[in-house]
Amino acid sequence: MDWFYAIIYGIVEGITEFLPISSTGHLILTGNLLGVPWPKDVKDTFEVVIQGGAILAVLAYYWRDFLKIRHIASDRSQGRLWLGVLVAVIPAVILGLLFGDIIKANLFRPSVVAWALIVGGVVIWLVESRRTQPTVHTIENIGVPRSLMIGVLQCAALLWPGFSRSASSILGGMVLGLDRPTATKFSFYLGVPTLGGAALLDFIKSRDILGQIGVLNVLLGAAVSFVVAYFAIGWLLRFVSSNNFKGFALYRVIVGVVILILIATGVLNNGSLA
Incomplete structure (x- = not known):
């Protein structure tokens, strides 16, 4: 069944990583509802790897734009853009290095994620x-x-697991005057160094346990995540060109309430996920 779990995880990660609905919350539900039997450290490492697949999807989707980085010395607009991306990553890097382990140890539990989904949904509705x-x-x-x-503002997702990095950065951009498509695109750009750096760091720490899943299953999950995320990016860009995020707000609240109900009924364990 490991190959089946790898595919499902890859689909969920690919769909939710860049939408403002929290991949963390959905992966929690996926693992618990499917009864994935992998040990905690194996799950964590696997999720890091398939997150890398989603990151590569951004690079593939915007490969022409990323090649323009070669001209930052001569093109002032490119210089401002990439300097902005670099500066925007710094708060998350500092916060992650200083408090990442503490946050994981104390806040990575389903109830915290559920309330983050609900509150984030309310915030999205108010902003819109x-x-x-x-x-x-x-x-x-x-x-x-x-x-x-x-x-x-993106750091809200680090401080409160389940709030969603995409939601934080997109909403932050909209509040600061960006139109919806521009805020969404910048969130994709910002996700490459933010998620890529975090994934690389976690992978280095725990790469030795990947063999417990099987290399082919790891590659399968990453490949599925890459393909699904690539199409999810294109869909979201088309969606935001003529729609608002209120539908996502309602969806987040529903998922958050579902998680709380599953906890209350004993279906979902509210123990630490770190």
Whole structure:
């Protein structure tokens, strides 16, 4: 059954990683409802690897844009963009290095994730309901100060597991004047160093246990995550061009309530996930 679990995990990761609905919350539900028998450390390492597949999907989708980094010395707009991405990553790096282990040990439990989903859904609804006219319509015009603020707001996902990195960065961008497609695209860009760095660090720490799953199953999960995430990125960009995020807000609240019900009925264990 390991191959089956690998495929399901890859599908869930690929769909949820870049949508504002929290991949953490959905992977919790997936593992518990399927009764995945892998040890905790094996699950953690596997999720890191398939997250890498989703990150590679961003690079594949925007490969032409990422190649423009070669011109940052001569193209001022590219220089501002990538400086902004670099600056936006710094708060998450500092927070992760200083408090990452503490947060995992104390906050990585289903009830915390459930409330993060619910509160995040309410926040999304409020932001969309009080939306003002955006002033920034391209990622090259975001600027370093705005990028830094988006990076700071992105840390809400680190401080409160289940809030969603995508939701934090996209909503942060919208509050700061970015239109919905631009905020979404910048969130994708920001996810590459943020998620990539975290995935690499966790992989280095625990790479020795991957053999317990089987190399082929690891590659299968990562490949499925890559393919599904690639199409999810394209779908989300088309969706935000003519729709708001209120549907995601309602969905988050429903999933959060479902998790709380599963905890209350004993179906879902509320023990630490770290």
